Amino acid sequence: MADNHAEWTRFRASFDAGVGDGLSIGVIALAEDRASVWDLGRFLSDLPGVGIFSTRLAMAAEVTPETLAAMRHHLGDAASTLLPSSRLDAVAFSCTSGTVAIGVAEVHAAIASGRPGVPISTPIEAGVQALRAFNASRIALLTPYRPPTAALVDRFFQEQGIGVRARTTFDLSGDLDMNRVSARSLLEAGQSCVEDAGDVDALFVSCTGLRTSPVVEALEQRLQIPVISSNQALAWHCLRLSGNVSPLDGHGSLFRLSAAHGPSTGSGSAR
Numbered sequence: 696m697a698d699n700h701a702e703w704t705r706f707r708a709s710f711d712a713g714v715g716d717g718l719s720i721g722v723i724a725l726a727e728d729r730a731s732v733w734d735l736g737r738f739l740s741d742l743p744g745v746g747i748f749s750t751r752l753a754m755a756a757e758v759t760p761e762t763l764a765a766m767r768h769h770l771g772d773a774a775s776t777l778l779p780s781s782r783l784d785a786v787a788f789s790c791t792s793g794t795v796a797i798g799v800a801e802v803h804a805a806i807a808s809g810r811p812g813v814p815i816s817t818p819i820e821a822g823v824q825a826l827r828a829f830n831a832s833r834i835a836l837l838t839p840y841r842p843p844t845a846a847l848v849d850r851f852f853q854e855q856g857i858g859v860r861a862r863t864t865f866d867l868s869g870d871l872d873m874n875r876v877s878a879r880s881l882l883e884a885g886q887s888c889v890e891d892a893g894d895v896d897a898l899f900v901s902c903t904g905l906r907t908s909p910v911v912e913a914l915e916q917r918l919q920i921p922v923i924s925s926n927q928a929l930a931w932h933c934l935r936l937s938g939n940v941s942p943l944d945g946h947g948s949l950f951r952l953s954a955a956h957g958p959s960t961g962s963g964s965a966r
Contacts, residue, residue: 717744720933721777721786721810723770725754730874730906731789731926737908738930738946742939748783750776754793758844758869763796767805770797774809783813784937789903791818791925792840795847814936818903818925819848821932823855825923825949831896833858835888837881838901839865839873848901861892873904881910882917889918900924911947921948 720739724731732749739745752773755762770788777783786806788794794802794817806815826834834852836859838845845864852859863884867873881900889898897920900907907924914922924947931949934941943950 712744715744715746715748715782717742717746718934718937718939719746719748719778719781719783720937721774721783721813722747722749722789723752723773723777723786723806724749724789725766725793725870725904726751727754727756727870728789728874728904729870731903734903734906734908734926735787735789735930738927738943738950739934741943741945742934742941748778750774752790754790756869756871758792758840758873760792760796760843760847763790763793763844763847766790766793767797767801770802770805771809774806777810779810783810785814785816785933786810787929787933788815788817789926789929791822791901791903792844792847794819795851796844814933816929816932816936818901818929819851821928822899822901822923822925823852823857824932825928826857826897826899828949828952829897829921829923831921832856833860833892833895835859835861835863835885835892835895835898836901837863837885837888837898839867839876839905840902841866841868845901852899860895861888863888863891870904873902874906876905878906878910881905881907882914885910885914885922886917889920895920897921897923903929908946912945915947923947923949 750773753769803815849859903925911922
């Protein structure tokens, strides 16, 4: 049957602002990851008008320093698929250890090549900014990685002048397990890590593949020190890069810091 275009009734549409009219955040997530975009959304769920738009990056199922570094070859192409014809206020690369393995400068350059002119955040930079906002120079570090990968994050913090006083890991090989780590495990491991550390300024929970939005507030109440996680810091940093300094309750003291403690728009962005 031939199409007859004349049979269609045209109806004039009206338009509203659409999704992300207040803030549009692009996220480059890993191919196997089932947690990071969900967790970021939970941290920002109380802010009206926030839209999170994600794309996926090829990544081996097993997380090693070598497989993480190999993501550099696909990062620019992944960034180019993030709303290429409409506004983004920030782009987040959702991999803490991957940023370190590739190199912060190279991550920024690759993302900027695919999505130029947008502020860029990575979890490791956001984590350092968040810890500095609390003047935290001694931390306990909790990760899900195998020790060679965990060492990348440990070393990065040490190079930034942040001493790691205790190290705890779940010793998992990839997102298929990392994404399923329970809230109970995070609470118990976080407490154990801080107890091993002794006198520390903060706990950092590394890896965007861990679902930390349900536990950060509870961990802080239990430990009585700031608790920073990769996804929490990434969400906070994207807000600050975009000029949004709205306080949020229920997701840790990081979101309750005054605007004066937030990073400048040049601290973690590549334009």
